[in-house]
Amino acid sequence: MNRTALRGTFPDLRVDANRDGIVDLSGKSDERLEDSQLALFLPNLDDDAKRCGPGEDLYSDALFGNDYDPKVDRRLLTCNDAQDDIVNGSRDEQDLARIHALPLPDVVDRATVVVSGAPAGAVRLFIRQGGQLRAFNPATEKVPVQALRNGLELLLEGRDIIRDNSWDGSVRVSLYLPSGAGDSVRLRVAPLLLQHTLQHSQRVLLSPYKLLSREQFEELYKDIPEYLYEDYVSDLQFFNMGYGEFRDTLNAARRSARVKPGLKELNTNTDRWTQDIFEPAYASVPGADGKPQVMRILIRSAQLWRVGGRAVFSLRGPDVGVVQQFSTDLPATVDQSLNSLGNLDAVPAHTAHGVHYPNGRILLGSGE
Structure with missing residues (x-):
């Protein structure tokens, strides 16, 4: 498929497929090939806003393991940071993986996003609208027309690490127009070392x-x-x-x-x-x-x-x-x-x- 020839009429999703830290929207460096490596995303388990203090007394229920709760x-x-559905500042935003769609200036109807391949609750999506980020639930809402025309930007948040072999850490994000035209990208949660x-x-x-x-x-x-x-x-x-x-x-x-x-x-x-x-x-x-x-x-x-x-x-x-x-x-x-x-x-x-x-x-x- 000649992706360049289809620009503006067919969904074209981009992620950091070549792992250089930048999502290339103008060139071909992030166009996916069959043998390309997957873009990476982080398990967003930190506390960038410092709102998760452990409490005044960690051990009020226990004395050296006795009667612990x-x-x-x-x-x-x-x-x-993965437990809430907001982006906790610019530092938290850096922990999210960007997914871009090239602008579709002539689109007239909303589009559907499908997330697959990951266990329920393993990832969350955010969408940028009017310069602001908000949680986006693909199960209950569609992508607004204006976001498609401007160039859709989604951010993927990892909510956990890989804990066993029931999940290999990968997730597929797909964008479909009402016509059935669509595109998909795959990402993988960064391994724990x-x-x-x-x-x-x-x-x-x-x-x-x-x-x-x-x-x-x-x-x-x-x-x-x-x-x-x-x-x-x-x-x-x-x-x-x-x-x-x-x-x-x-x-x-x-x-x-x-x-x-x-x-x-x-x-x-x-x-x-x-x-x-x-x-x-x-x-x-x-x-x-x-x-x-x-x-x-x-x-x-x-x-x-x-x-x-x-x-x-x-x-x-x-x-x-x-x-x-x-x-x-x-x-x-x-x-x-x-x-x-x-x-x-x-x-x-x-x-x-x-x-x-x-x-x-x-x-x-x-x-x-």
């Missing part, structure tokens, strides 16, 4: 040395009346011997690595194992300025009882999101210690035994 964990997850040790460190985190208050202690150990608060304080001081030296050494390593922000303490309740509660990852797409548009995604460990993991939500903000996935009905006999994310790491790109791994490999510890 899973509803709190679900509530913490349900605030990010784990951070590895050759990447530059930007922040160093640790859990502070923390004592339970007497009130918290008495509630936690109410069934062991012979265990006194003074004994607990003495025990904790013993277990935390060397903490000051550890902190000083870690801070010296931070300075040596030229990480400018100081050590950041996470309020992990009484959980001291910072590396176990989450794993840093990221997704990225090409940016219009030649720099990648990066979304950091913090993966919380799959340990619902580990309430200290809620601290990861205090890190959510612009270009930083959080994901979690739990099983709430595991038998008590199941050992979940292998789900501690200190048990998982990534090695950078390398070649081993004649096989090249351009994105590195994930290492996961196992039992016997």
Whole structure:
């Protein structure tokens, strides 16, 4: 099909098919071929407007995993930029993938948009009208004639990561005129990659040395009346011997690595194992300025009882999101210690035994 000859009479959708960060509306660089790669879009899980504070007390329902309420964990997850149907400022707009249609100056009727290939709720569309962006529901509305004449602009928002093999991350967006003429584009959600040790460190985190208050202690150990608060304080001081030296050494390593922000303490309740509660990852797409548009995604460990993991939500903000996935009905006999994310790491790109791994490999510890 000669797409150039059909311009202005036949829908011509464009996305960033060549992944240079720009949707080409005048040339052919973003015309799709059968073997072309798919344009990418981000899982928009950050909080660009900083409206998702975790609350005054992450742990009001739990003391070191006792009597925790899973509803709190679900509530913490349900605030990010993909959870509402507005674009939260210009920074949020940069996290959306553009879909353009070349102008159809002679069109006289509204057009239909069809989204297919993705699970329900996995993506959302926005439309630009009169210079403003608003949510567009293709199931209940059609594209206005004036938008078609001016050149339709849609923005695609990813609302989740790929979680299992039931979805490969791709989505098809199609535009159809009443005549039946149409065009389609396909996009894919950017893959989630784990951070590895050759990447530059930007922040160093640790859990502070923390004592339970007497009130918290008495509630936690109410069934062991012979265990006194003074004994607990003495025990904790013993277990935390060397903490000051550890902190000083870690801070010296931070300075040596030229990480400018100081050590950041996470309020992990009484959980001291910072590396176990989450794993840093990221997704990225090409940016219009030649720099990648990066979304950091913090993966919380799959340990619902580990309430200290809620601290990861205090890190959510612009270009930083959080994901979690739990099983709430595991038998008590199941050992979940292998789900501690200190048990998982990534090695950078390398070649081993004649096989090249351009994105590195994930290492996961196992039992016997």
